Amino acid sequence: MSAIIHFGTDGWRAKTDGDFTAENVTRVAEALGALWSRRYPRARVYVGYDTRMGAEAFAALAGEVLAGAGLTAVVSDRYLPTPALSWAVAQDSRACGGLMITGSHNPPDYLGIKLRMEDGGTASDDFIEELESLIMPETIGVRGEIERANMVTPYFDHLCSLVDADAIAAAHLRVVYDPLYGSARGYMPLVMGALGIETVEIHGVDDEDARELHPDPIEPWVDDCERTVCETGAVAGLINDGDADRIGAVDEYGHFVSPHKIIALVAGHLVKNHGMSGRIVVNQSTSTLTKRVARVLGCRVTVKPNGFKHIYKEMCKGDVLIAGEEAGGIGIPSHLCERDGLLVILLLCELMAQSKKTLGQLVSEIEGACGSLKYGRRDLRLEPEVIEMLRTMLPGLNPHEVLGQEPVAVSHLDGLRLEFADESWMLVRPAGTEPVVRVYAEAPTIEQRDGLLDAGCELARGGFAK
Numbered sequence: 001m002s003a004i005i006h007f008g009t010d011g012w013r014a015k016t017d018g019d020f021t022a023e024n025v026t027r028v029a030e031a032l033g034a035l036w037s038r039r040y041p042r043a044r045v046y047v048g049y050d051t052r053m054g055a056e057a058f059a060a061l062a063g064e065v066l067a068g069a070g071l072t073a074v075v076s077d078r079y080l081p082t083p084a085l086s087w088a089v090a091q092d093s094r095a096c097g098g099l100m101i102t103g104s105h106n107p108p109d110y111l112g113i114k115l116r117m118e119d120g121g122t123a124s125d126d127f128i129e130e131l132e133s134l135i136m137p138e139t140i141g142v143r144g145e146i147e148r149a150n151m152v153t154p155y156f157d158h159l160c161s162l163v164d165a166d167a168i169a170a171a172h173l174r175v176v177y178d179p180l181y182g183s184a185r186g187y188m189p190l191v192m193g194a195l196g197i198e199t200v201e202i203h204g205v206d207d208e209d210a211r212e213l214h215p216d217p218i219e220p221w222v223d224d225c226e227r228t229v230c231e232t233g234a235v236a237g238l239i240n241d242g243d244a245d246r247i248g249a250v251d252e253y254g255h256f257v258s259p260h261k262i263i264a265l266v267a268g269h270l271v272k273n274h275g276m277s278g279r280i281v282v283n284q285s286t287s288t289l290t291k292r293v294a295r296v297l298g299c300r301v302t303v304k305p306n307g308f309k310h311i312y313k314e315m316c317k318g319d320v321l322i323a324g325e326e327a328g329g330i331g332i333p334s335h336l337c338e339r340d341g342l343l344v345i346l347l348l349c350e351l352m353a354q355s356k357k358t359l360g361q362l363v364s365e366i367e368g369a370c371g372s373l374k375y376g377r378r379d380l381r382l383e384p385e386v387i388e389m390l391r392t393m394l395p396g397l398n399p400h401e402v403l404g405q406e407p408v409a410v411s412h413l414d415g416l417r418l419e420f421a422d423e424s425w426m427l428v429r430p431a432g433t434e435p436v437v438r439v440y441a442e443a444p445t446i447e448q449r450d451g452l453l454d455a456g457c458e459l460a461r462g463g464f465a466k
Contacts, residue, residue: 002027002137007128009307009432013103013112016054020111022061023139028113029062029099030142031134033069035127036096040118041070043096048076048085048151050102050183050243051206052111055079059101060146062113066099067144077148081184081244082114083340084155090120090336091154097123102183105216105241114243121312121337156191159343162335163350169196171353176200176234176250177345178225180215182242184342197349200232217241217248217328217341219256226254235352236359240341246328247341249348251360260287260375261363263324266332266344268366269351270321271297276334278321281314283307284413285326285377285440288423292370305414307432312337326377326440373423373442374449380437380460387430387437390460394428397459402426403451416459426452428460 003019005012005028012028014020036045045066049059056079063073072094076085082100089098098116106112115123115131123131177192177199179185185204192199202224203213214221217239229237229250237250249257263282267290270276280294281302294301299321304310308331311323315333324330329339336343352359382390394416400406402418409419415429424443431438437460441452 005135011112011114013106013110015109016111025058025062026065026139027135029065030140031131033066034134035131037069037071040096044072044074044092044094045096046074046085046088046098048080048100051079052103055101062099063146064143067146068142073146074149075146076151078152079183080152083245083342084151086116086120086338087155087336088151089116102243104243107214108211119337122309159346163346165195168350168353173349173352174198174234176225176228176237178202178239181210182215182240182244184240184244202228215242217246222248226250230254238345244341245339247344248328252358253360257363259328260289263330264289264293264366265362266347267322273354276321278319281311281320281323283325284417285427287375287442289370289373374446375442376449376453378439378453378457380457382437384435387435391430402455424448426456428456
């Protein structure tokens, strides 16, 4: 029996010893080829792949299938980050989209397919629904000739043009770069070296640990980066996920710097040092720090449900300075209406160079101006029937009190979000693609944050927080 292929919030993923097979990749590519060739006859489609075993062969296969549908399939001649594929698509007026073979931030035994549309951005729900309806149980087997192209060099040349190379070179920065064995490895040290940044790369070559490390730029997977920063005296550690559309960071003391703080820092840098303006778009699990910084900058904040597809739609409307999510995906629409963890890294380097401050000093400065908040998240694995019951219950839930505090705002935009007078908040939401309920909280103290997390977990399990 053929596997049921369902695209989640950012593509389809499966285990390489399970459903991620040549047959299933072919089934997806045939459906995609039929859909794209009908809408855009003889258009170009770009195909890329990451560093995982078998990814290049799957990319070539997908390209041949797309070419067999009458499209011009251009396959990368080397592994590349997803933002490079997105940028290549967006720059070519003849392109109808792109297909990326990548495991992204998922465990090492996964591969997946990400789709990009003609602007380099994510596919709409309507497009995905139509695509899934066209995936047939068996393959047709029509193949065509592919072209090969270098999509990496033009992309990185463009990134370098967006920052002040002279200021960066004059600062003589030393940073640690951790691609987590992903598709920006080797490339970013070369690029940063060309800009005059002394770069120590870790996890840049496959070794015995490659199959154990999840390429997700959050703790505990950034522990090696934290240690290396302290050992080398670097001003920062900069981390990308497996396909480099997400970012994490470490300050000079080896402390993890969350994406919330990165969004705030880069937003301030774009306004103050690049003279840019516009809205800041975030999802509802993003820190209140972003809103406080936005008030200082005079920027309006737009809050959307979790999932970058919602942020992407807002970016396409225009007047957006920066957009980001709690998971580390950050996009700057003046460059690309999609996440780009590599551009954000270069902007952080530019900010450190121009300000003559380390990453930790920049974080301390922004917290001194806007206040320090304690943020946390817990993921609860519950039975599917419990999650469905919670999903049904949350839209009608309106607690009058939690931990002795009365909510001043209640949102059912995505799950249940409660805000309190001191700007602390709690969010409970079932995940969209796995049997998990995510509980988020932020407060002025660790004790208050943990109390809100406990209350949210109790609610998720079927209790009622008081």
